[in-house]
Amino acid sequence: MSLTELRTSTAYTVGRVEEVPPGEGRAFVAGGVQVAVFRLRDGSLHATQAACPHAGGPLADGQTDVDVLVCPLHLYAYRWSDGASTSGTAPVRLYPVRDVDGDLVVEV
Amino acid sequence: MGPGVAVSRVLGGRVMPPSPFHPTSFRLDVDEFDERASLVVVGNGMAGARFVEEVLERGGGEQFRITVLGEEPHGNYNRIMLSPVLAGESHEDDIVLNSHDWYADNGVTLRAGVRVERIDTAAKVVHAADGSVTAYDHLVLATGSYSFIPPMTGVRAADGELLPGVYGFRTIDETRAMLDAVGRCEKAVVMGGGLLGLEAARALQGHGLQVDLVHAMPHLMNVQLDAEAGAILKKSVESLGITVHLDVFATEVFGTGHVEGVGLADGRRIDADLLVVAAGVRPSTDLGVRSGLEVERGIVVDDQLRTDDPDVYAIGECAQHRGEVYGLVAPAWEHAKVLADVLTGTDPDAEYHGSRTATKLKVAGVDVAVMGINTPERDDDEFLVISEPKRGVHLSVVIRDDTLVGATLLGDTRKVAFLTQAFDRGAPLPEERIRLLVDLSDGAEEVGVAEMPGDSQVCNCNGVTKGAICAVVADGCTALGGVMDRTRAGKGCGSCKSLVKQIVEWAADGDLTEDPSASWYVPGIPMAKPELIAAIREQDLRSVSAVFAALAPAGKEDAKSKMGLTSLLKMLWGVDFVPEKDGEFINDRVHANIQRDGTFSVVPQMKGGVTTPAQLRRIADVAEKYEVPMVKVTGGQRIDLLGVRKEDLPAMWSDLGMPSGYAYGKSMRTVKTCVGSDFCRFGLGDSTQLGIDLESRFQGIESPAKMKLAVVGCPRNCAEAYVKDVGVVAVGNGKWEVHVGGAAGATVRKGDLLATVDSPEAVVTLAGRFMQYYRENANWLERTYDFVPRIGLEKIKQVLLEDSEGLVAELDANMQRSVDAYTDPWGQDGGEPSTPGQFRPSLPLIPLPEVPVR
Numbered sequence: 001m002s003l004t005e006l007r008t009s010t011a012y013t014v015g016r017v018e019e020v021p022p023g024e025g026r027a028f029v030a031g032g033v034q035v036a037v038f039r040l041r042d043g044s045l046h047a048t049q050a051a052c053p054h055a056g057g058p059l060a061d062g063q064t065d066v067d068v069l070v071c072p073l074h075l076y077a078y079r080w081s082d083g084a085s086t087s088g089t090a091p092v093r094l095y096p097v098r099d100v101d102g103d104l105v106v107e108v
Numbered sequence: 109m110g111p112g113v114a115v116s117r118v119l120g121g122r123v124m125p126p127s128p129f130h131p132t133s134f135r136l137d138v139d140e141f142d143e144r145a146s147l148v149v150v151g152n153g154m155a156g157a158r159f160v161e162e163v164l165e166r167g168g169g170e171q172f173r174i175t176v177l178g179e180e181p182h183g184n185y186n187r188i189m190l191s192p193v194l195a196g197e198s199h200e201d202d203i204v205l206n207s208h209d210w211y212a213d214n215g216v217t218l219r220a221g222v223r224v225e226r227i228d229t230a231a232k233v234v235h236a237a238d239g240s241v242t243a244y245d246h247l248v249l250a251t252g253s254y255s256f257i258p259p260m261t262g263v264r265a266a267d268g269e270l271l272p273g274v275y276g277f278r279t280i281d282e283t284r285a286m287l288d289a290v291g292r293c294e295k296a297v298v299m300g301g302g303l304l305g306l307e308a309a310r311a312l313q314g315h316g317l318q319v320d321l322v323h324a325m326p327h328l329m330n331v332q333l334d335a336e337a338g339a340i341l342k343k344s345v346e347s348l349g350i351t352v353h354l355d356v357f358a359t360e361v362f363g364t365g366h367v368e369g370v371g372l373a374d375g376r377r378i379d380a381d382l383l384v385v386a387a388g389v390r391p392s393t394d395l396g397v398r399s400g401l402e403v404e405r406g407i408v409v410d411d412q413l414r415t416d417d418p419d420v421y422a423i424g425e426c427a428q429h430r431g432e433v434y435g436l437v438a439p440a441w442e443h444a445k446v447l448a449d450v451l452t453g454t455d456p457d458a459e460y461h462g463s464r465t466a467t468k469l470k471v472a473g474v475d476v477a478v479m480g481i482n483t484p485e486r487d488d489d490e491f492l493v494i495s496e497p498k499r500g501v502h503l504s505v506v507i508r509d510d511t512l513v514g515a516t517l518l519g520d521t522r523k524v525a526f527l528t529q530a531f532d533r534g535a536p537l538p539e540e541r542i543r544l545l546v547d548l549s550d551g552a553e554e555v556g557v558a559e560m561p562g563d564s565q566v567c568n569c570n571g572v573t574k575g576a577i578c579a580v581v582a583d584g585c586t587a588l589g590g591v592m593d594r595t596r597a598g599k600g601c602g603s604c605k606s607l608v609k610q611i612v613e614w615a616a617d618g619d620l621t622e623d624p625s626a627s628w629y630v631p632g633i634p635m636a637k638p639e640l641i642a643a644i645r646e647q648d649l650r651s652v653s654a655v656f657a658a659l660a661p662a663g664k665e666d667a668k669s670k671m672g673l674t675s676l677l678k679m680l681w682g683v684d685f686v687p688e689k690d691g692e693f694i695n696d697r698v699h700a701n702i703q704r705d706g707t708f709s710v711v712p713q714m715k716g717g718v719t720t721p722a723q724l725r726r727i728a729d730v731a732e733k734y735e736v737p738m739v740k741v742t743g744g745q746r747i748d749l750l751g752v753r754k755e756d757l758p759a760m761w762s763d764l765g766m767p768s769g770y771a772y773g774k775s776m777r778t779v780k781t782c783v784g785s786d787f788c789r790f791g792l793g794d795s796t797q798l799g800i801d802l803e804s805r806f807q808g809i810e811s812p813a814k815m816k817l818a819v820v821g822c823p824r825n826c827a828e829a830y831v832k833d834v835g836v837v838a839v840g841n842g843k844w845e846v847h848v849g850g851a852a853g854a855t856v857r858k859g860d861l862l863a864t865v866d867s868p869e870a871v872v873t874l875a876g877r878f879m880q881y882y883r884e885n886a887n888w889l890e891r892t893y894d895f896v897p898r899i900g901l902e903k904i905k906q907v908l909l910e911d912s913e914g915l916v917a918e919l920d921a922n923m924q925r926s927v928d929a930y931t932d933p934w935g936q937d938g939g940e941p942s943t944p945g946q947f948r949p950s951l952p953l954i955p956l957p958e959v960p961v962r
């Protein structure tokens with residue numbers, strides 16, 4: 001129903017997997033959009049909008065576990081599964097991201 | 109969100125630039141196939157937004173296409189919290205209740221910044237100032253109130269606007285404008301000695317302005333308080349340094365182009381470069397008047413909040429119900445609930461019958477609670493007063509026919525819970541009336557909570573009862589935060605938080621559903637600190653991921669536990685700790701303190717607050733070279749370079765060539781000193797050197813929470829040693845007192861005297877021993893001001909001074925290991941990042957700094 005689902009997305013190679021250390025996040029620009037890419041300790045990759053929906057905090061500087069991403073500014077947490085905030089603020093936008101031969105490919 | 113536009117930033121607005129995928133307003137035309145009825149709300153204030161929430165909660169999103177038109181460009185924010193924002197105690201971002209994104213995410217069209225001009229009730233459309241016409245099936249007016257500006261010569265400029273320098277106190281924009289002005293102003297006059305005026309006066313005074321408060325009535329807060337209580341409040345307000353003028357009207361505003369002073373009816377003139385008019389509010393009814401609705405003081409509504417037009421409703425402060433117009437948020441939120449019940453059909457017969465206004469407020473730092481009448485009205489009314497003007501306490505109750513008909517509590521609101529429910533429900537009163545106001549048997553606070561019946565209201569703003577809180581606790585939710593999230597208790601003005609906490613504690617105990625996690629060191633590992641330490645040692649766990657793998661349920665890592673574990677492991681293992689960057693908070697990862705815009709602050713070490721011309725020159729050069737937005741002398745006696753881009757950090761450190769001051773860590777921060785015996789004519793000991801020695805030895809040592817130290821050369825205490833985690837005071841004849849557990853931050857506590865010792869060396873040893881005992885036994889984030897009273901000074905003395913547990917040698921050795929493990933982090937990975945991209949920008953498309961440049 002929403003326009004978001006109708007738009008087409010484009011895949012961008014933003015960097016190499018090893019540029020994101022395990023458990024941490026790094027920010028990249030994909031097609032003019034800043035995204036934060038995370039490599040969890042279990043090896044999975046996740047990507048979100050770079051600025052926190054709460055007050056613009058740098059999400060790539062946040063801390064992670066297998067369930068959530070915690071923003072460094074006010075410690076709001078966002079679930080990887082659907083981007084929803086566990087503290088009742090607006091959700092974070094998630095972008096598909098995958099490892100293609102060691103390249104980080106993000107769709108925005 | 110560009111740099112330097114802070115004043116016009118939309119509060120709760122979008123963080124991402126608006127994209128075509130997130131329409132805010134074109135839904136307007138997209139609804140041809142939408143069969144839902146159109147529900148239009150005018151006013152995105154506290155009542156309007158809550159009403160929308162209540163409708164959505166009842167599944168109203170399916171029934172209605174909801175449009176909110178609001179004059180303020182912002183998302184919905186907690187207006188009550190404007191006082192702490194003005195005082196600089198809360199940040200404006202923290203008072204957002206519903207951001208623009210929230211509206212979008214819930215399918216609600218918010219047209220913020222749009223004023224509605226007129227309703228055509230025949231055509232069922234609203235006309236707005238932007239020329240738009242919006243059709244409605246149901247229309248809800250929630251236009252609130254505006255600041256009343258009494259007629260005064262010169263208060264308005266020729267264009268009818270307020271004279272520059274004159275402000276009302278109702279909106280975030282007014283608050284921002286005042287905050288913007290305080291830096292340029294010296295003298296403020298506040299007109300109005302009610303709640304808002306007092307709050308404004310206190311806030312401005314806190315910004316260093318000289319404040320005169322002018323009140324037209326004979327005593328302060330005359331609506332709520334009697335003369336005697338008002339007089340006591342006046343004393344408390346004056347003790348803040350605010351000058352109070354009672355019983356006099358301000359009749360004139362002086363100044364051309366900008367306010368210069370205020371003229372009083374008795375001929376006096378008070379100079380001022382800022383004037384706040386807080387002389388009451390008036391319901392915003394002009395829309396109702398212009399549209400032909402019945403308006404008296406407010407827009408007249410019936411028990412279902414309906415105006416005289418069957419499809420138009422009014423809620424909040426703009427509504428007049430059974431002759432009453434309210435000025436508090438609780439009735440507004442009750443309106444929202446009832447109307448949501450009616451409109452969604454959840455309870456089509458729901459009715460609103462008025463609110464009892466029991467008010468609990470913190471006014472200008474003074475607790476106030478009032479309910480019912482404040483003076484006896486009949487001959488046989490019982491009236492009990494306890495007045496302690498010296499302490500700023502005034503308590504009174506009015507009893508009629510054995511029931512409580514009024515109470516006023518000023519300066520001490522401990523009995524408010526019992527009184528509120530006695531007032532609301534006519535609960536039986538104790539024979540000894542004095543027990544209504546004081547606890548004779550003492551320690552009875554908990555009994556107070558236990559005594560309260562389940563239906564007595566705890567959170568007035570959100571109408572949450574003790575029963576509702578207990579139900580959530582019984583459901584297994586025993587964390588205060590969780591209970592507050594689920595019930596909304598404590599989420600309005602916040603004044604009931606401590607009562608909510610007491611009830612949660614009480615309910616959790618009695619129902620045996622106590623949350624065991626309360627005793628865990630970190631939330632993700634089900635162990636208290638001693639158990640956790642033992643397991644870590646026994647299983648030789650040296651990294652955060654090893655701890656999770658071995659000790660967490662199902663080996664699952666937990667983001668919110670990582671920082672606490674990193675700190676604990678560093679303390680336990682010293683150089684043998686295996687660091688993992690993702691186990692650290694961002695501050696520790698880049699050795700600087702993150703700021704609101706994602707830049708960082710850099711505080712070089714400056715032992716004991718002593719510096720040199722060469723150091724200062726180097727700091728100055730670095731500040732210029734890296735265009736540091738603000739250079740500031742900190743409260744910790746050193747220099748802060750604020751607003752530094754992450755990518756500039758390594759180069760800055762190398763140019764500075766000074767070690768990190770650890771201003772970002774849960775660690776030993778600073779040792780403040782005074783000039784001591786070398787310079788000061790009163791100095792009894794070389795406090796400066798001892799401070800430097802302490803800081804050299806304990807620099808950077810991680811701990812459960814910050815440790816701040818100070819050494820002073822005599823009891824005049826110029827470097828505030830009595831209020832430090834460890835504070836050392838020279839008392840003459842080579843003797844030094846060591847105080848512990850003091851603080852003057854969010855909690856103010858004078859440290860306890862641990863011992864008086866004979867030499868600077870003995871101070872260093874004892875301070876180290878105490879800090880190590882604290883490091884090994886305190887809970888995560890527990891400052892010494894909580895730790896010392898929890899353990900008890902006597903016990904600490906026995907352990908540290910008499911070695912009652914045989915621990916002293918081990919404490920000393922453990923501390924020595926940490927001291928040996930110290931390395932300056934700026935030297936560590938300045939040259940070579942310790943992980944790829946350690947200092948890469950995290951908001952690559954936003955030009956930083958966004959913090960203002962001074």
Ligand code: SRM
Pocket residue numbers: 701702703704709711740741742743744745746747748750771777778780814816831832850851852853854855891
């Ligand atoms: C820079 C400084 C203010 C200044 O401009 O002077 C400061 C700035 C901050 N203080 Fe402070 N505090 C500063 C001295 C103090 C003092 C005074 C002192 O140290 O003598 C106190 C009261 C003393 C005390 O703590 O007992 C103080 C009590 C706090 C508290 C309340 C702690 C408490 O439990 O009561 C916090 C909040 C916290 O720690 O959770 C806090 C937190 C903060 C933080 C770190 C907030 C944060 O987490 O980001 C601020 C960082 C601002 C930034 O963006 O860089 N700051 N803060 C001072 C740095 C001193 C230094 O050189 O290291």
Ligand SMILES: Cc1cc2nc3c(=O)[nH]c(=O)nc-3n(C[C@H](O)[C@H](O)[C@H](O)COP(=O)(O)OP(=O)(O)OC[C@H]3O[C@@H](n4cnc5c(N)ncnc54)[C@H](O)[C@@H]3O)c2cc1C
Pocket residue numbers: 150151152153154155156177178179180187188189190191222223224225250251252253277278279304307392395423424425426434435436437438440469569601
């Ligand atoms: C500094 C301060 C401290 C306070 N402290 C407390 C406290 O401690 N406890 C307490 O209970 N209450 C307190 N209050 C009062 C509380 O904020 C109000 O009771 C509450 O905001 C009322 O909600 P409302 O929605 O009726 O009005 P508002 O919150 O004022 O919302 C009305 C909204 O409607 C908009 N509007 C008006 N006309 C139009 C129009 N024609 N078209 C479009 N939009 C329009 C306005 O711009 C405004 O955004 C305080 C108020 C202030 C200012």
Ligand code: SF4
Pocket residue numbers: 782783784785788789790791792795820821822823824825826827
């Ligand atoms: S504390 Fe004592 S020695 Fe230090 S400056 Fe004050 S008076 Fe002088």
Ligand code: FES
Pocket residue numbers: 052053054055056057071072073074075076
């Ligand atoms: S900015 Fe992310 S939680 Fe506040």
